[in-house]
Amino acid sequence: MISKSRVGVRYRMFTLLATLGLLLSMTLAACGDNTATPVPATTTAAATTSAATTAATTASGATSAAATTAAATGKFDGVIKFGAPLSLTGSLNNESKQTQNGYELWKEAVNNAGGIKIAGKAYSIDITYYDDESKQDKSAQLAEKLIKEDKVNFLLGPYGTNSTKTVSAIAEQYKIPMVEGNGAAESIFSQGYKYTFGVLSPSSNYLAGVVDALAAQSPKPKTVAILSANDNFSVEVADAAKKVAEKNGFQVVVYEKYPNAETNLTSQVAKVKDSNAEILLNSGHLNEAIAVVKAAKELKYSPVAMGFSVGPGLPEFADNLKADANYVLGGSQWTSAVKYKGTDIFASSQKYYDDYKKKFGVEPAYQAADGTACGLAFQYALEKAGTLDPTKVRDTLAGLDIMTFYGQIKFDDRGANIYKPMVVEQWQSGKKVTVWPNDVAETKMLFPTPAWDKRS
Amino acid sequence: MSLQNVVSGLLLGGMLALIGMGFSLVWGILNIVNLAHAPTIMFGAYITYYFYEGLHIDPFLALPITMGILAIFGFLLQQFLINRIIKSTLLITFLLTFGLEVMFVNLGRLIFSGVPRTVKTDYDSASFSFLSAEVSFKKLAGLGIALILTFLLYLFMSRTKIGNAIRATSMDLNAAKLMGINIANIYTVTYAISAALAGAAGALLSTWNSFTPDEFGKYNIRAFAVVVLGGLGSIPGALIGGLAFGFISEIIGGLTIGSGLDAFTLSPWKEGILFLSLVLVLIIRPQGLMGKEGYR
Numbered sequence: 107m108i109s110k111s112r113v114g115v116r117y118r119m120f121t122l123l124a125t126l127g128l129l130l131s132m133t134l135a136a137c138g139d140n141t142a143t144p145v146p147a148t149t150t151a152a153a154t155t156s157a158a159t160t161a162a163t164t165a166s167g168a169t170s171a172a173a174t175t176a177a178a179t180g181k182f183d184g185v186i187k188f189g190a191p192l193s194l195t196g197s198l199n200n201e202s203k204q205t206q207n208g209y210e211l212w213k214e215a216v217n218n219a220g221g222i223k224i225a226g227k228a229y230s231i232d233i234t235y236y237d238d239e240s241k242q243d244k245s246a247q248l249a250e251k252l253i254k255e256d257k258v259n260f261l262l263g264p265y266g267t268n269s270t271k272t273v274s275a276i277a278e279q280y281k282i283p284m285v286e287g288n289g290a291a292e293s294i295f296s297q298g299y300k301y302t303f304g305v306l307s308p309s310s311n312y313l314a315g316v317v318d319a320l321a322a323q324s325p326k327p328k329t330v331a332i333l334s335a336n337d338n339f340s341v342e343v344a345d346a347a348k349k350v351a352e353k354n355g356f357q358v359v360v361y362e363k364y365p366n367a368e369t370n371l372t373s374q375v376a377k378v379k380d381s382n383a384e385i386l387l388n389s390g391h392l393n394e395a396i397a398v399v400k401a402a403k404e405l406k407y408s409p410v411a412m413g414f415s416v417g418p419g420l421p422e423f424a425d426n427l428k429a430d431a432n433y434v435l436g437g438s439q440w441t442s443a444v445k446y447k448g449t450d451i452f453a454s455s456q457k458y459y460d461d462y463k464k465k466f467g468v469e470p471a472y473q474a475a476d477g478t479a480c481g482l483a484f485q486y487a488l489e490k491a492g493t494l495d496p497t498k499v500r501d502t503l504a505g506l507d508i509m510t511f512y513g514q515i516k517f518d519d520r521g522a523n524i525y526k527p528m529v530v531e532q533w534q535s536g537k538k539v540t541v542w543p544n545d546v547a548e549t550k551m552l553f554p555t556p557a558w559d560k561r562s
Numbered sequence: 563m564s565l566q567n568v569v570s571g572l573l574l575g576g577m578l579a580l581i582g583m584g585f586s587l588v589w590g591i592l593n594i595v596n597l598a599h600a601p602t603i604m605f606g607a608y609i610t611y612y613f614y615e616g617l618h619i620d621p622f623l624a625l626p627i628t629m630g631i632l633a634i635f636g637f638l639l640q641q642f643l644i645n646r647i648i649k650s651t652l653l654i655t656f657l658l659t660f661g662l663e664v665m666f667v668n669l670g671r672l673i674f675s676g677v678p679r680t681v682k683t684d685y686d687s688a689s690f691s692f693l694s695a696e697v698s699f700k701k702l703a704g705l706g707i708a709l710i711l712t713f714l715l716y717l718f719m720s721r722t723k724i725g726n727a728i729r730a731t732s733m734d735l736n737a738a739k740l741m742g743i744n745i746a747n748i749y750t751v752t753y754a755i756s757a758a759l760a761g762a763a764g765a766l767l768s769t770w771n772s773f774t775p776d777e778f779g780k781y782n783i784r785a786f787a788v789v790v791l792g793g794l795g796s797i798p799g800a801l802i803g804g805l806a807f808g809f810i811s812e813i814i815g816g817l818t819i820g821s822g823l824d825a826f827t828l829s830p831w832k833e834g835i836l837f838l839s840l841v842l843v844l845i846i847r848p849q850g851l852m853g854k855e856g857y858r
Contacts, residue, residue, distance in 0.1 A: 363830040369771040373815030376566040403687035
């Protein structure tokens with residue numbers, strides 16, 4: 107028998123080691139991902155399952171390529187190859203699927219309309235996808251594979267800020283232009299890179315629309331509280347929101363960060379309640395947005411408006427909150443209600459909505475429109491450049507200025523599209539409607555939000 | 563810091579105690595660091611969700627059923643899988659539960675999908691005012707259930723024959739064997755209880771906030787912290803550890819020095835500070851707040 111003290115020592119050693127191991131892995135997990143994969147186990151989990159999926163995707167990619175080439179022999183003079191690493195599995199899988207649908211819808215529409223015309227020749231489009239398992243390092247590896255092995259002509263963006271950032275470095279290294287629609291952080295565009303273009307409004311705009319919309323209400327609220335997850339993207343959004351709020355004459359009374367993916371937010375919301383802030387803004391993710399609304403109701407805190415960077419735009423927001431979702435505001439890149447008059451193949455949001463719903467059976471989220479807009483930017487740039495030469499296409503992209511169903515696509519000298527405004531959506535009686543800017547809005551914003559106990 | 567933080571800390575602490583208790587039991591008695599604990603909580607949450615959405619059974623009424631289902635799940639898992647390698651080194655058992663966690667989380671993604679879910683009852687956000695704080699009914703009920711389960715478990719361990727056998731096994735394996743205790747059976751019963759407790763925690767958590775299968779991994783780390791804080795294998799220890807963890811967590815979250823925008827807050831470093839205090843406990847009092855040295 108082992109003596110008691112030896113057991114004690116062994117146990118103590120093990121406990122210490124295990125604690126250190128867990129701490130380390132937690133830190134790694136926290137660094138690795140934007141959207142909460144809190145335990146290393148789950149990350150590894152994604153790796154194991156997705157091997158099969160990758161194989162499947164590659165296989166399906168190959169078949170679609172064959173199909174297009176067959177069609178091309180009759181109709182087209184050549185094929186333009188695009189490639190995109192996407193999060194077909196892992197934590198970003200839900201949103202990433204929308205992006206892929208957006209790319210596919212664009213491909214199909216263009217191929218059906220006779221392809222892209224370059225210097226009198228018609229080219230069909232082919233897109234190869236690989237699964238990055240929602241991991242940024244993998245995205246970069248796959249982008250390199252797409253360029254070196256699959257010899258794609260151009261890159262379409264992966265999903266999410268982190269992956270977009272790593273892939274942008276690869277695009278720069280090989281001088282292959284990438285147009286992306288799902289990485290909004292300013293840090294992507296502040297690297298001085300020349301080959302990355304983002305069609306979506308950058309992070310500084312995410313809550314700016316909500317703040318502007320509230321500044322125009324009467325009686326105008328005076329105080330704002332801002333809560334933010336402490337990941338790069340959310341903090342950028344929150345910082346920008348604070349600046350815009352101060353510019354609009356609001357007094358920011360609470361500006362508080364909480365650990366990324368934390369859903370127990372009562373202490374933070376209690377702090378906001380104590381400050382009596384009239385507006386509560388949150389920059390974070392879907393689960394956190396739901397948690398903030400639930401905590402506000404539980405603590406009987408009734409601000410005149412609640413606005414979120416991410417959350418209200420997704421149908422799951424109202425699925426989880428039911429009637430408590432009403433009156434909540436959210437920034438959105440695009441909604442099917444916006445009334446831009448585009449010169450592209452879709453031309454209007456209504457047509458885009460119809461085409462998308464017909465093909466996929468569900469309503470398009472803005473992530474899908476982001477994806478399609480990337481394709482459109484390439485399409486216009488290629489036709490204007492009249493060549494497939496990557497450098498010349500890049501130069502044309504840099505000078506692009508087009509109006510699409512998605513809004514204006516024009517890049518500043520960093521490659522960010524600061525010209526397209528964000529729209530503001532509000533949940534009204536269980537339906538999500540576009541309420542800002544006024545010229546594209548469906549209906550008026552419901553303001554002020556009634557107190558919790560005065561709601562029917 | 564306000565009274566609200568104290569109340570929230572207490573409510574959160576009850577939940578963490580419940581999570582920590584099952585984890586502590588398996589670790590203390592089977593000598594397994596059970597990483598499959600978090601996915602068991604996940605199953606509890608999803609079972610409750612489907613009972614509520616599909617059959618419209620209130621989460622609190624479904625609680626005993628959920629616990630029962632997971633007790634059977636735990637029983638089978640231990641009987642046919644974990645018992646086979648229980649005599650191996652810690653590394654092997656650790657690897658097995660790690661593998662189980664990976665498998666269950668992936669299974670969760672496959673069956674339940676990554677769409678966030680909540681059990682949203684009519685009384686979801688109902689709360690009453692206690693001085694300057696708001697107390698949520700469902701969270702208070704959760705704390706009550708955690709306390710009741712702790713008490714029941716304590717009675718079971720100290721008053722019943724099986725409970726005594728379980729304690730004997732944890733104190734001295736060889737002596738227990740000599741007394742004619744079937745160790746494999748003891749392990750199976752212990753694991754089943756632990757799984758039922760995790761199921762109860764999952765059932766209660768499902769009403770708190772929205773969740774996805776990926777959401778639960780953090781509870782392994784928290785359970786680990788609760789157990790180390792409170793002392794391994796000790797039931798009152800898990801309760802004290804859980805309450806302490808919840809309390810510190812909410813106090814740090816609510817701590818503000820100064821006022822307005824220049825105020826100093828610790829909220830973003832909450833996790834870091836929590837685990838730093840854990841390391842301190844390990845250095846100063848390695849057996850935990852309630853643990854006895856050398857007793858496993």
